[in-house]
Amino acid sequence: MVIVSGNKPKPMSQILRDSVLINRPQAVRFLIAALIGGSLLGLAGLTLTGTMIVLFIATPILVLFSPIIVPSIVALSLVTTGFIFSGGCLAATLAAVAWTYHYFTGKHPTVAEQLHCLKLKIAGKDRDVKERIVDNGSQ
Secondary structure, X not given: OEEEEOOEEXXXXXXXXXXHOOOHHHHHHHHHHHHHHHHHHHHHHHHHHHHHHHHHHHHHHHHHHHHHHHHHHHHHHHHHHHHHHHHHHHHXXXXXXXXXXXXXXXXXXXXXXHHHHHHHHHHHHHHHHHHHHHHHHHO
């Protein structure tokens, strides 16, 4: 059977081959993606299996040692919280001492100088935003 498309007749086998054939780079990409996907799926299965085995083994141990583990976790969390809180207090104390030192030695800027510096920073950011708007508008 011959089908005419345009001016040249094509045999049916040619039409079927053209419609079924996938170009080679696309087929290679598909195979690589399938291999990577299959490998990751296999690794996920192994991870799930390992997790279930460890959980199966560890559950009785956790139940036996829970009177020891739970209070130790509470104690560790309290100690950690205490260390973090004391570090924050130390940082605040150092900042206060530094500010006091600079204040009494006259090395601190006045309020007017601080406001002027803040005004310059805001003006600089304003210019940056305007430049970005102009750049994005021109693109």
